[in-house]
Amino acid sequence: MFFLSRQTVHRNRSLYAGSFVALALGVFLLGLAATATAATVAYHGPAADTVVVKLPNADPPTTARVVLSGEDASGLQVVLSMVGVISGFITIFVIASTFAFAVASRRREVGLLRLIGATPRQIKRMVLGEALVVALAASITGAILAQLATPLVLAKASYSELAPVKLEPANPWVPLAIAVTAGLVVAMLGARSAARRAGRIGAVDALREAALEPPRIGPVRVVFGVLVLAGSIVLLALIRPGTGEAIFPLAMFTPMLLVVALTLLAPLVVPLIGRLWAIPLVAWTSVSGRLARSNVVAAPRRSASLAAPILGISAIAGSMVLTLSFAADASTATIRETVLAPIVVTAADDSPDLRERILSTPGVAVADGAIPLSLIRTDRDTADLEDAEGIDPAITTRTRTITPLTGDLGKLTGKTVAISKEVAGFGNYHVGDKIAVTFADRTSDQLEVVAIVKDALDVNPSLFVPTELARQHAPAATPTRWFILPAEGVDAAALTKTLDERLAGTGADAVPAEEWEQAQSEGMRKANQLGLILLLGPAALYSAIAIANILLMGSLQRRHEFVTARLLGATPAQIRRMVLWESSLVGAVALSLGTAITLTVGLLIRHAMTVGLTDVPITVPWVTLLSIGTICLLLAIGAALLPTAVILRHTRPSAALQS
Amino acid sequence: MTSTAPTRHTVVPTEAPALLLDGITKTYRSKAGAVEALRGVTYHFVRGSFTAVMGASGSGKSTLLQCAAGLDQPTTGHVMLGGTSLHGLTEVALTKLRREQMGFVFQAYNLLPSLTVYDNVALPLRLTGRKPRREDVHRVLDQVGLEGKAKRRPAELSGGQQQRVAIARALITQPAVFFADEPTGALDSSTSRQVLSLLREATDRAGQTVVMVTHDPVAAAYAERVLFLSDGLVAGSLDHGNPAQIAAAMSDLER
Secondary structure, eight states: OHHHHHHHHHHTHHHHHHHHHHHHHHHHHHHHHHHHHHHHHHOOOOGGGEEEEEETTSSSOEEEEEETTOOSSHHHHHHHHHHHHHHHHHHHHHHHHHHHHHHHTTHHHHHHHHHTTOOHHHHHHHHHHHHHHHHHHHHHHHHHHHHHHHHHHHHHHTTSSSOOSOOOOOOOHHHHHHHHHHHHHHHHHHHHHHHHHHHTOOGGGGTOSSOOOOOOOOHHHHHHHHHHHHHHHHHHHTOOTTOGGGHHHHHHHHHHHHHHHHHHTHHHHHHHHHHHHHHHHHHHSSHHHHHHHHHHHHOHHHHHHHHHHHHHHHHHHHHHHHHHHHHHHHHHHHHHHHBOOSEEEEOOTTOTTHHHHHHTSTTEEEEEEOEEEEEEEEOSSOEEEEEEEEEOHHHHHHHBOOOEEEEOGGGOOSSEEEEEHHHHHHHTOOTTOEEEEEOTTSOEEEEEEEEEEOOOTTTSOSEEEEHHHHHHHOTTOOOSEEEEEEOTTOOHHHHHHHHHHHTTTTTOEEEEHHHHHHHHHHHHHHHHHHHHHHHHHHHHHHHHHHHHHHHHHHHHTTHHHHHHHHHTTOOHHHHHHHHHHHHHHHHHHHHHHHHHHHHHHHHHHHHHHTTTOOSOOOOOOHHHHHHHHHHHHHHHHHHHHHHHHHHHHHOOGGGGGOO | OTTOOOHHHHOOOSSOOSEEEEEEEEEEEETTEEEEEEEEEEEEEOTTOEEEEEEOTTSSHHHHHHHHTTSSOOSEEEEEETTEEOTTOOHHHHHHHHHHHEEEEESSOOOOTTSOHHHHHHHHHHHHTOOOOHHHHHHHHHHTTOTTOTTOOGGGSOHHHHHHHHHHHHHHTOOSEEEEESTTTTSOHHHHHHHHHHHHHHHHHHOOEEEEEOSOHHHHTTSSEEEEEETTEEEEEEESOOHHHHHHHHHHHHO
16 A cells, blocks of 8 residues: 555645645754754763762662753753653644544545445555655655754854853764654654544445535544543642742643643534634625635534644643743742842842941841852752752841741751752651752761741742851852841831942942842743743744645645635635635634633643732733734634635636536 | 336346345435435346446435445345345455455546556555556556556546546456446547447456446446336336337336
């Protein structure tokens, strides 16, 4: 059947060119992510900056290399792996719907093959063979493009926020082999359900004029759809506050699950919502809206295939945008709640005699200048770089909220440490436990846990140590920020002004706490934005091509229908209007489902993150969200209308009479 | 219908029939209620015979063909093809029987547009897993008068030529039974003649059995027997009729 596959791919170029582009682009993204990851893996930090920590209790005993400055490519690695996951998911999704579409538009051809003696298994093999032909060509093309683009991407990524180091291309064979394999596997997975459906087409379908599909949907599919739907809702409901960095992957995975669920249920859901949206359309237009409704509702699988890429990207992009905005809201509230001092002094690295200047300013009652330091926390078999602060608990507890959940911060003297709940969770530490640490001066020690405090990751570090211990191991470190309490009766605004004057020339600034808080959350939003662009940029571009692609395929397949309608007396304008309403209807259905997913994910994650917080602002990025919807809709309409217009211009109605 | 005798008893088969229909009924269920397309058809198609099946629209002639070819399951009754009962066969077994024993020619030429004429004709053999021999393919192409057109694609051929490719495709497996559904429906009269002569030849020369559904008396006159269907029942038959007789019989039937 491979012979036949090759021929049919050749013939159905318009159907397969789309799949080829989609897959080649997907493999290109995967390949880039893989080669860039290889470059980050190959990167070793400068020797002077690297500490080798012994892990004698690991099984087998081993050592770990930790770059003290934190200047490695791990941030980039995380982003790259997420880019890989998103690209992989969207690729499977697009390929599956493209193939489903290709099979649905060839019912008669498949029926004919069955008629002249092809068994269902042979048909399945033919569809899979077609997928293989396309996948081979597309994967190799994508891999070659990825290899060509790698140096460019690495040059861009080097010395960036995510990888403040120089990255060199590594050996490309392994990562590219992975990308090509992934492309082939993805194509085969995507083609599998289409192949199975093709195998069910009967010989009698060759004789039926109308290529209408049966509207049935298997019970197994419904059950799976409902299970995945329930699973993702449960997952969302289980999220707890203080999830921190895990928000990114959660905001990415849960909408993916929901998208899968709705796609499984699409043949049920799409006609339903399509009918709903069609009510105003039918009322408003004459015949074109009515025709559009029939076309969308009567072929649920076809409509579902067309809607799938719009649903996929709108749900994932919408959820991530909304969730991250809500996460920033929660962080803003946390910062507000944590900072008690009305004034914050931010210092440059080398401000001289800052301590004396601040403390000698009249009106300053308490100045909380903690010493920032990095240390390596060693577990049984891991060594992690943690940020810490050397504090005097008597002072710091007056300027910031540090809520001990268990233990007593007053005991923070000598070789002790107070840890955040997050760290306690990682290492399963309790008050009284000893934690093995290595300082920047390469000395190791055991610190006793005296308290476990509530997470406030945007203001407080994950570990607190006594000031003396910090001084001892990081003698050169100076505070980078001071939280200032004015003396009783002293006006905070006036004191801010006085401080600012006294600090002139040191590079340090005194600002009201609200201003500092504002700057912190803005910084966070900016960082989120960068993350979103990196993660969604490639996926969005990819989806845009996929949306255009599948609608283009859809319109090209309908030449005969359009021409027949012309013969029956429809004007070109009427047909164009019908296609306009049809693609708008499909787009509206997909975007409604995408909106439902976005709202579900956004609201549930917001609820989980803000438990226990008061006064949380609500920021909805309307412009971004509406832009996503508008672009999807415009793409869908444009990609459907353009080929229709071309077909109508180049054919006479009489063409319907020729076969 | 003076020349028409009761069907079942006229032909006494001298050997096992190529195709046997035994009490076939077919009922379609839809929202509007049940429709009885066939109401009990029993008939033997003799080996090497050319039979035309005629009837008004909705008389059940296409359903009869589909049931006989195993494309559709009769509601009750049996179909035997060369001694094999189609009843209870799996889809795969049915498919294999179809590709080894049956050939199909339809009004829509039903060629794969992506394949050349040669590959279209060779396809049934490839589907059985056999490698087609060049001379076999060229022989059937010669037989239908398409020598030299092997490398063309269907879109480059006229309607009559496409239909002859379809016949060549059916001939290549040397099937026992040919099923034809309005094979000349889309052709002009001179190309129709060529196509019908080819079917006639299949029975005369190779002893194959042809069952052809048509509404055209001229086409039906190529058959040695015309079977008339009305309301899902065999209403009569006519042997060796000319087009005028067949047309008269048809209009009698419709009255």
